[in-house]
Amino acid sequence: MQAYRSLEDRFARISSIEDAIGILQWDAETMMPEGAADSRSDQLATLKGIAHEVLTAPETGDLLDRADQDSDHLDDWPRANLREMRRIYLHASAVPADLVEASSRAVSRAELVWREARQNGDFALLLPHLSQVLAVQRQIGQAKGEALGLPPYDALLDSYDPGLRQEAIDPLFTELGAELPDLIREAQERQKGLPAIQPLSGPFPVEDQRRIGEQLMAAVGFDFNQGRLDVSLHPFCGGSTGDVRITTRYSEANFMSALMGVLHETGHALYEQGRPDKWRRQPVGAARGMSMHESQSLLIEMQACRSWEFVTYLAPLVQKTFQGEGSAWNPENLHRILTKVEPGFIRVDADEITYPAHILVRYKLERAMIAGDLEIQDLPGAFNEEIRNLLGLTVLNDSLGCLQDIHWPGGAWGYFPTYTLGAMTAAQLFKAACQADPNILPGLASGDFSPLRTWLRANVHSKGSLLTTDQLLVAATGRPLQAEVFRTHLRERYLGY
Structure with missing residues (x-):
């Protein structure tokens, strides 16, 4: 049970980091001045990197293994929580930290350029940035697919809807x-x-x-x-x-x-x-x-x-x-x-x-x-x-x-x-x-x-x-x-x- 309790503390910390990311992303879409885009990109990439490090640390995997051994003693909610922890860990640990940060930076830049491209109907303006996002997503899909035993697109689907398949x-x-x-x-x-x-x-x-x-x-x-x-x-x-x-x-x-x-x-x-x-x-x-x-x-x-x-x-x-x-x-x-x-x-x-x-x-x-x-x-x-x-x-x-x-x-x-x-x-x-x-x-x-x-x-x-x-x-x-x-x-x- 101690391993499971430690996991609860760890995932609560990750939740707080993700909450901070959520507010920063909301601000970027609603109130942030355009000149702050590069700084915001770095802030988001750093926070996502920290959350990823906490989630994928070797001790997280060790705690999951130990908690699994004692899962028969857990009630329905904690047992389901452990199942979801394992799923999230598998997704995250499949993707290297540098790829997580690369994805965050590529997305931040692409979203900013998208606003101008959409307004002007200029796909050529967005093309190099969208190409970078796609390249990163392919790498993420491939990495997750290898870890989960899934084709890349199914692995991406699973990120948004657990268990969903083509x-x-x-x-x-x-x-x-x-x-x-x-x-x-x-x-x-x-x-x-x-x-x-x-x-x-x-x-x-x-x-x-x-x-x-x-x-x-x-x-x-x-x-x-x-x-x-x-x-x-x-x-x-x-x-x-x-x-x-x-x-x-x-x-x-x-x-x-x-x-x-x-x-x-x-x-x-x-x-x-x-x-x-x-x-x-x-x-x-x-x-x-x-x-x-x-x-x-x-x-x-x-x-x-x-x-x-x-x-x-x-x-x-x-x-x-x-x-x-x-x-x-x-x-x-x-x-x-x-x-x-x-x-x-x-x-x-x-x-x-x-x-x-x-x-x-x-x-x-x-x-x-x-x-x-x-x-x-x-x-x-x-x-x-x-x-x-x-x-x-x-x-x-x-x-x-x-x-x-x-x-x-x-x-x-x-x-x-x-x-x-x-x-x-x-x-x-x-x-x-x-x-x-x-x-x-x-x-x-x-x-x-x-x-x-x-x-x-x-x-x-x-x-x-x-x-x-x-x-x-x-x-x-x-x-x-x-x-x-x-x-x-x-x-x-x-x-x-």
Whole structure:
């Protein structure tokens, strides 16, 4: 037991270092002056190097071996904690410290250049920096793969979602991808028979958008004593344990995009704020992988906040906030706006049906780049071709194409599949929640998220990483992940059957 207790102390220290990294990264995305970028890059690289050294020190492996010998004496939570410690250690010890720091520096530089490249649609500006990030990610994937007995891309997937493999993703995505073109076409055909959408006239002042965003965050259950809302180029949820930071971006011409972004990130924040208090600084208290994390954001944004019930609550709020007049502000029109199906260029603004197509494109391309089957300089052309094939769109410039996301410059290779896996998981969880508690949908109609939040706290948030992803989903819904549940949800909401 002494070995296990020593491991708890060690991982608590690592958690504190990672919390400091989280706040520094949040600051870099929101408030840091551009001239501080090089210093911040060094700071992050140093802290990540320290955390890596603590985690991969020889005594960590010795403590794990000794704790494993006594694991029969551990209860469920400590035993699961030890399992997660071992997994994290295997990932970290596979990667040399100099490669960890090289990755941090490459990412910091690439993210900074990405902002300018995205603004100007200049892929050539980003190319050398993105090439460096990819080279490092290939090395990391190779190193982890050798340690874990996995192909490089599977090893990267496992970093974000423990146990996730291409062999599990491919049939789910193939099944969904085969139906997407018909779903999109049928939904657009059905829309033609509905009353025309009435546009909402702006401008919509940013301060008003922020105020209603914070009002809805509070309704969903965000704790402002342990978090805040800010602005960044790309919306995200970050920060540290007990201090959850979320961001959005505003346009005075369209308040709905920022509002849905806020609700999306609030779903992430609820998960972070709902993790088990006793285990918050231990691996077992962490969120259960990014597919589950994305399910929480999409459950709030897509399943709950685009439901007819919630829109009946939302309509008078936004009408009052923006002093709207006329039938354009009634629930029927707002619901049509929020459930409009129209292929578009920007992933984060995509509707619920076309969104998976964006992920299928990125999944295919990043696998090819990691495998060396697609050269980085050929990315824009390949990206544009895939978007044309799946969505029928001609990408006009790289800002609307491969430059729109920060994930690849940010070193998040293997992350993209979790968005659509999260959407599938969200549909399955929301269906189970509504079946378990008939007060959830009526609650949304009055802005009361407490029935839904209570179910999520009990069945997802409070579980941390006690269970594997599959075990957690089966315990909560009675079945493993099934693409059909998500497809049924899309047909019911958008096709009426």
